[in-house]
Amino acid sequence: MSGCGNEDVSDGKNNVKVYYLNSDETGIIFQEYVVAADMNDTEKVIDELLTQMKTMPEKLEYEAPIYGPVNLLSYSLRNDILTLDFANTYTTTKKTTEILDRAAMVRTLTQIPGVEYVTFTVEGAPLLDGNGNMIGNMAADNFVYNAGNEINAYEKAELVLYFATEDGQELVPVYRTVVYNSNILMxxxxxxxxxxxxxxxxxxxxxxxxxxxxxxxxxxxxxxxxxxxxxxxxxxxxxxxxxxxxxxxxxxxxxxxxxxxxxxxxxxxxxxxxxxxxxxxxxxxxxxxxx
Known part of the structure; x- marks a missing residue:
């Protein structure tokens, strides 16, 4: 792995960004990484990137997102949805840290061809937010990321978004938690x-x-x-x-x-x-x- 980059682009088809928490647990940061597996072998790429996110980097300012109470038990891929199942200890993680861990994992794994969404479960049960709402499928844009070195500028927000009902005649609220750069207008x-x-x-x-x-x-x-x-x-x-x-x-x-x-x-x-x-x-x- 090379040092931290400052642009959210990859040069080669096997080049990805592996996201970590900064040591203060106030934001996410990435390192460039070249995947050894064939990018068309989705499961091998998933295994490889999960291994990277379980390993504490040599750089002291980086923290692995899958570590300690964030104990990954298993994963499954169905269609384009990757489900990560964690041990009960996951729920003991401090909320801000949990959101940042989740942001790091989702942004890393959705770079894999064939993985559009990531969903989290805890011992088979859907992950819930602080209000008891099911979080559901997450894409990279659930976690708004501005490239650069402003790693202390990240904040967590609980959003209420309105979308249509199936018949298109009413609106329903959807509750979404995002991690975003505080320089963005809400x-x-x-x-x-x-x-x-x-x-x-x-x-x-x-x-x-x-x-x-x-x-x-x-x-x-x-x-x-x-x-x-x-x-x-x-x-x-x-x-x-x-x-x-x-x-x-x-x-x-x-x-x-x-x-x-x-x-x-x-x-x-x-x-x-x-x-x-x-x-x-x-x-x-x-x-x-x-x-």
Whole structure:
């Protein structure tokens, strides 16, 4: 392994990043690693990277994420979901450390071809967050990572995100824990999470995943969001009202925001998904949230 890099890119097809905790357990950091196994042999690559994450690196400022109470019992791969099963001691880990351990493992393992999501269980039972909600499948973008040396700038956040019900007529809240760089505006973070989708079979995406955010700002309790035109391309014939309020309700869950102004390529003189005029400021709508 080489020293810590500062760009989140890999040069060769066998080059990956193995993520660790920093010694203060305040953030994650990575080392470049060249996988010895054939990258097409998914199970061998999984075994190799798990071994790396169980081994304390020589660098004193790095801590292995699978160590001590984080005792991995077994894993299984089905379709593109990798399930890691841990001993009961996993639940004794300090919450912030647990989130960082999880971030390191998910970001490392989802680099493997054939692994899109990672889910955690504890002696066969789904892992729950601090509110008793099942965490479910996790992708790399559950753990927002800004490359660089600001390893002390990471924070944990419990997000409430709104996605569609199966019939597309209501919204349901999805609770997600993320580790993110505190230099990111919280409102931008939650919008990115809505665009990325629910990562659960109990809710359905509302916004086209190819949508780009042009800008986000907050002033006097109003969040101003500007998207590119892809936001107007519906996902699965989504009801525009449901799609719109998945954004508005989610943004209004963040601190200091109670209204949302949406624009597309700098203009609010347009209709959202050809149906709803954006020439107004929107407030939270709980009438369409399934209780």
């Amino acid at each position: 409102q931008r973070l939650v919008i990115e999470q809505v665009i990325s989708g629910p990562n659960t079979d109990l809710a359905y995406p509302t916004i086209n995943p190819q949508t780009k955010i042009n800008s986000v700002s907050v002033r006097d309790g109003v969040c101003y969001v500007d998207f590119d035109s892809v936001v107007n391309i519906r996902t699965n014939d989504m009801d525009p009202k449901i799609a719109l309020y998945s954004l508005v309700n989610t943004i209004c869950e963040t601190a200091d925001v109670n209204k949302v102004q949406i624009s597309i390529n700098g203009s609010s003189d347009v209709n959202f998904m050809e149906k709803i005029s954006l020439g107004t400021v929107f407030e939270r709508n709980l009438d369409i949230v399934r209780q």
